[in-house]
Amino acid sequence: MIEKLKYYFAQSAKAEPLAAFRIFFGIMMFSSILRFWSMGWIEKLYLQPQFHFSFYGFEWVKPLGVYTYLIFFICALSAVLIALGLWYRLAISIFWLSFTYIELMDKTTYLNHYYFISVLSFLLLFLPAQRYFSVDAYRRPQIASKLIPRHSIDAIKALLFIVYFYAGLAKINSDWLLEAQPLATWLPGKYDLALIGSLLEQTWLHYTFSWGGMLYDLSIPFLLLYKPTRNFAFALVVIFHVLTRILFPIGMFPYIMIVSALIFFDASFHQRILKFIQNIFRLPSLPTHLPTSDKQQNRAFEKVQIGFITLLLISQLLIPWRHLFYPGELFWHEQGFRFSWRVMLMEKAGYTNFKIHDPQRGETFLVDNQQFLSAFQEKQMSFQPDFILEYAHFLEDHFCSSENRGDLQIYAESYVALNGRSSQLYINPKVDLSQEKRGWAPKTWILPFNDTIYGL
DSSP states (O other), rough: OOHHHHHHTTOOOSSSHHHHHHHHHHHHHHHHHHHHHTHHHIIIISOOOOOOOOOOOOOOOOOOOOGGHHHHHHHHHHHHHHHHTHEEEEHHHHHHHHHHHHHHOOGGOHHHHHHHHHHHHHHHSSSOSSSSSSSHHHGGGOOSEEEEEHHHHHHHHHHHHHHHHHHHHHHHHHHHSOOOOHHHHHGGGGTTTTTTTTGOOOOOOOHHHHEEEHHHHHHHHHHHHSGGGGGHHHHHHHHHHHHHHHHHHOHHHHHHHHGGGGGSOOOOHHHHHHHHHHHHHTTOOSSSSEEEEEETTTTHHHHHHHHHHHHHHHHHHGGGGGGGOOOOOHHHHHHHHHHHHSSSSEEEEEEEEEEETTTTEEEEOOOOOGGTSHHHHHHHHOOOHHHOOOOHHHHHHHHHHHHHHOOOEEEEEEEEEEOOOOOOBBBBSSGGGSOOOOOOOOTTTTTSSSSOOOOO
């Protein structure tokens, strides 16, 4: 086994697929940030709210006022440098840091594809994507090569495989397959779409999309890996993600996944892409003297790279299973739900009000959530327990400091509906949330789900 691994890690591959991936990644990330900026979301999501929900352990990551725009500018600039392959190691490092900082500024904006980009950009830190068709390769011929370690390309394929396959496994649940939920809730609302609007109200289509989505996610990485089915698989990727873009407001994610799937194609395909780019922009001819061996790669450094890549991929295999340490229904309590490639699996709606009791003054009053939260923040807080707890702590701190009160007791009245079911009481109204600590321990103050969802 060890000998086989040594043989595998000693193998080389043509550099074109990774070079093309670097270019597309940089362009897509620049476009995403430009779109985010142009939509006014920096102001709306990060500057206007007076309170921001944080990830546990990253409470120190906050918007920086007007300088938040600078973080987005730096992130966009680094994306351009990545596409050009200019100062690549520095550029991808800055992009990963700035993009991840943006992602961590407010948990309200969490999306699976933001997490995917953070993980992917961290992976790219350890890949030699600058060694071909890059400004760095032109400026520093000593780093240029027509070959790179084979595992550099396979690592991206492995990450995409995990994302798709785990998304498919998560869809093997009774709500998704037997009740066609949450698609049966979402799709009828798209009745006004041209041509297909009336079909979206049909029950049979809800089940077709549910089962088809599960089979697609489970099979597409295998179909992309297998050369005879690769073209067919890529056509499915395009159809699937374009359709999801039409039906759901999920931004650039469909296009990012379409472009990412190109990594599965052979080097000859990417050679044509790079040649096309070269002709369009009238770039100088590629050097003909590039070495056809990747032996100039520092082997000690390469071992470090392999170690980090291996740890990253193993973490992505294990992290999605952490929900098994928490009793109860995952979709209900959501402990271990994020960072597990569970994409668009549930529709939750609810409302949560807070009652504050001041034992020293003998006063009890209700909180107007709109005084502190944006409409989007309040919506997300209303059905996510870690949001509810963090907000309860914020309310305690706010009223203690602003009104010079002593210790306060914070109680929540919360009702939540999951995947079309009737709403039920969510948080134990007798528990003083000010006494509950944030962390990874099971949240015993979440009331049990009154139904069962069977699945992984």
